[in-house]
Amino acid sequence: MKLDLKLDNVKAWFRQANFYVEEVYNAPYRSAIARAQREQDDLFMLLIFSEMMGVPNPASYYTLELQPLLMERFHDWHLRMGMEHSPLDNFKCC
Known part of the structure; x- marks a missing residue:
């Protein structure tokens, strides 16, 4: 019983440590990823709304x-x- 409790505590500690390591590793890239996502969303919205308004899609020509x-x-x-x-x-x- 005590061994299971210790093993669970160690697993929980490793899970928490893994979470913090991932957060520290990914932190510098969050703004770049968010910026790229916003740019993709803006382009998608531009294409969708221009097609709704009757403006032809320029990508089809290229x-x-x-x-x-x-x-x-x-x-x-x-x-x-x-x-x-x-x-x-x-x-x-x-």
Whole structure:
């Protein structure tokens, strides 16, 4: 009984020590991670609201040249998912 209690105390101490070590290690990076998250959220909101207001998405123009490269990957993906043909009506790949 005493051995179990001591073992539980040691485990609790190691859990607490691990928590503090992780906090100390991650502390310098928190602001950079939060800033990157805010920038991603801002970009997402900009794209969503611009599309809602009827402004065309500028990313489609810049990614148009990637379409031939993505066709093969899309074809492999829908075959892996068990679909014989493309699930998109306006996007035929096979």
